[in-house]
Amino acid sequence: IIVIGSVRCRWSQFKKDHPDWIFDSALNDAELNRLHGKFLTVWEKIGRQICENFNMKFVLHNTPQKAIVEAFHFILMLDASGSMSGGKWRNLIQAVQEFLDRRRSLETQDRITIIVFSDRVDNTFSNEEIYNVDVNQIPYLGGLTSFKVAFTRVNECIIKFKQQVVDNFAIVFMSDGDDEYPEQELNQLVEAHDTVIQRFWTVALNDGELPSTEILKRINERMNGSFYDVTTSHDLIRVYAEVATDY
Known part of the structure; x- marks a missing residue:
C-alpha cells in the first residue's frame, strides 16, 4: 500500500499512474543474490564492531517478531x-x-x-x-x-x-x-x-x-x-x- 498525503492506493495502481517511471531493477535475480552475498560478507566483518559501538545486539539474520497489535x-x-x-x-x-x-x-x-x-x-x-x-x-x-x-x-x-x-x-x-x-x-x-x-x-x-x-x-x-x-x-x-x- 502506498500512502500519498491522505490517499492510499495499491502499488500496482501507483505504477500504472506513473508509466514514465522506471520501477524494475536493472539487475536480474542472480545478480541481486550475488549483491546480497557481498553485503552479508561485509556485515560479517564490520557489523559486530558497529553494534558494540552503539550498544546493539549483533545478528546475521533477524528473528521475526510477533507484532503487538493495539486494541481499539x-x-x-x-x-x-x-x-x-x-x-x-x-x-x-x-x-x-x-x-x-x-x-x-x-x-x-x-x-x-x-x-x-x-x-x-x-x-x-x-x-x-x-x-x-x-x-x-x-x-x-x-x-x-x-x-x-x-x-x-x-x-x-x-x-x-x-x-x-x-x-x-x-x-x-x-x-x-x-x-x-x-x-x-x-x-x-x-x-x-x-x-x-x-x-x-x-x-x-x-x-x-x-x-x-x-x-x-x-x-x-x-x-x-x-x-x-x-x-x-x-x-x-x-x-x-x-x-x-x-x-
Whole structure:
C-alpha cells in the first residue's frame, strides 16, 4: 500500500499512474543474490564492531517478531441510504464480516460500535466485544443521506464510552452518497475528542452514481484520515481487510 498525503492506493495502481517511471531493477535475480552475498560478507566483518559501538545486539539474520497489535474501540459508520440497496449493501455487510474476521484473528480486545445511517440513524451494536457482533443483525434503513445525524451519533457514542477500558477510538466512515458538509458536528468531534480518536478512514464508494467525492474528501481532511476511493462495491471487502490490518 502506498500512502500519498491522505490517499492510499495499491502499488500496482501507483505504477500504472506513473508509466514514465522506471520501477524494475536493472539487475536480474542472480545478480541481486550475488549483491546480497557481498553485503552479508561485509556485515560479517564490520557489523559486530558497529553494534558494540552503539550498544546493539549483533545478528546475521533477524528473528521475526510477533507484532503487538493495539486494541481499539472501532466505530463503523455504514451508509444505509436508498442508493446502497441490493448488491451494494450485501457487499458492504460481507466487507464488515471480513473486517471482524481479520481483527479477531489478531486476538485483540477490540470493542465495536456500528452506526448505520441514512437520514436517520441506528446503532444495534454499541461498545460490544468484537466476538459478539453478528453482521446478520445489522439493519438496512433506506432513505436519504445525512452526514449530520451520523456524526452527531458518533459524538454521543464517544461521550458515553470515553472512560471505558478501551478508550482509544478508530473510526471507519463509509458512504456512496453526498450531503452538506457537517461542519458543526466535525468541529465538535475534533475539539472534544481529538485526544482519543487515534485513527480515521474514509471509504468512498464512487461507482459512477456519486456526483462528487468532494464532501467526503473534506470530511477526511478535517479528521486527518486516510482516504479510499472505491469504484465497485466488490472492492469494499478488500478495503475493509486492509483497514483491519492497518497497524
